Amino acid sequence: MSLRIIATGGTFDKHYDPLAGALVFGESVVPAAVKRARLTEACAIEPLMAIDSLDMQDVHREQIRAACQRAPESRIVIVHGTDTMCETAAVIAAAQLPKTIVLTGAMVPYELAGSDAMFNLGAAITAARVSLPGVWIAMHAQIFPWHAVRKNRAAGVFEWVDVSRPENAG
Amino acid sequence: MSLRIIATGGTFDKHYDPLAGALVFGESVVPAAVKRARLTEACAIEPLMAIDSLDMQDVHREQIRAACQRAPESRIVIVHGTDTMCETAAVIAAAQLPKTIVLTGAMVPYELAGSDAMFNLGAAITAARVSLPGVWIAMHAQIFPWHAVRKNRAAGVFEWVDVSRPENAG
Amino acid sequence: MSLRIIATGGTFDKHYDPLAGALVFGESVVPAAVKRARLTEACAIEPLMAIDSLDMQDVHREQIRAACQRAPESRIVIVHGTDTMCETAAVIAAAQLPKTIVLTGAMVPYELAGSDAMFNLGAAITAARVSLPGVWIAMHAQIFPWHAVRKNRAAGVFEWVDVSRPENAG
């Protein structure tokens, strides 16, 4: 398999800055996470940007879409903030690339005790291996089609949208 | 989905015993790992045994097979030592249960910095959700059919067996 | 020895809140930290408050002073935010209690990989055991008299004040 992981920031990739006393972005943790995962097949890692997904603008989503398009790999995992993961998925989906693209993230940063980051990365890479071309969101070990999922921010979970109901139709 | 996770021991579940100065078994870490994974669907956890897979006898594999058989769930993840994971998979496969059964484990215990346990658990639960009935091994974010994989102990990795070659035919 | 640890919050005790995406206060980590330290003598733990030291008002410092005064123990460690640790130390010192009181904290929360919290706790308890009555600050494995130290916030370190210079006289 030929896999690329694109890091864009989000909670997954936040570091604690002792001077600011806050969580900020620095060097991506994705290379360390991938090394720890003990993969046996090559995997390209591309730290594309490092921003909170609430700060993502159209221009950023466009950059992510372009990175998917130019990637020589046909299977791509995108590490992304959870808050607007679905919006970015929609932008990428509109490009109708002949690739399997899986977005994932974390509710707790990789560097914290009790993080879900490694779990989600394992789920997302597996999803990228087995899913058909399209855009998917892998959270809670579920593989959601991009158009059938939304983040429930109050509960901190991704949940299915009933796409058969008119108000949810794209 | 209706999922059960059966813990049998292995490196994934080893604890450090300060008095013995060695890694031993105690209470399973699987419930803590599942809580940390932030699953949104119910998942039964069954700590069946806690042994090193090198110490597994026929009677143990028979207990694991029986646990798969009596489980009301149709999708099962088994946390197992890596050394004889393939042997246990073969015993379960012989029972030809109409269930999706995925074995996984870890090369580094859950409790150690740098463990691959959470990654493998995320991969295995994802594999259990999407795979057809049968017995599978999820390691390195790959889903191996039970009869097409072996552990290369010298390298510490699971690798494909070329099942088309006569010496590998079951 | 008869030791009491008073938890007041600060970076040491911050938790990550997945819904808010921020570091907040919850149940104190001090009991877990003390258990992990494997102390062999009894130690009372008092979670007195859980606030950021930048939010501390006179009333909070008065509560901390009162807790030191009413404690039956003669040796006290206070886990405190670093930003105004010196101010709280001054308030306690003014009470001239016949006790050894050591303030400490952390630059990185206990729950983060790479935290200095356990190191500082080990240093502070040791300092509390061996120091004369008075108010001390234990950071960077140094024991500073309360009136001879300040936090250099730009550098994120505690440093000696030259108390012989007039502008630093209390």
Next chain:
Amino acid sequence: MSLRIIATGGTFDKHYDPLAGALVFGESVVPAAVKRARLTEACAIEPLMAIDSLDMQDVHREQIRAACQRAPESRIVIVHGTDTMCETAAVIAAAQLPKTIVLTGAMVPYELAGSDAMFNLGAAITAARVSLPGVWIAMHAQIFPWHAVRKNRAAGVFEWVDVSRPENAG
């Protein structure tokens, strides 16, 4: 202050070897631990050997004593296995060096969740700063004179020896 930390191995410094499935020695974790401790004064680190203290022979203790003697620093922390820490302390004490030498170790390796290694290192460096010349053991945040302590292996703790009783006299 002028401090040297000499690493000799022991539980503190053990790594998990995924191929052997056992705890072994590799590169010392002491430099990483010291960086994480956020010390503000220079500290020399000397990885002298990496062995289990149960495997220590007279020749090893002699090397440790020699390292203490040749060190330009007057304050030394030795990271050592706990099982024969007291024996090594006795060998160093016999050299009657005009230095403050503090031995410490860990009951749980640095790399494991729940390790006491950072706590003990914070305690030992603090002890090295404030103690008079002599040989000391810093465990459980206590500073034991070398001749007044023994490890109770059944309980996994260091405890005071009643040196006034004839059978304990050196």
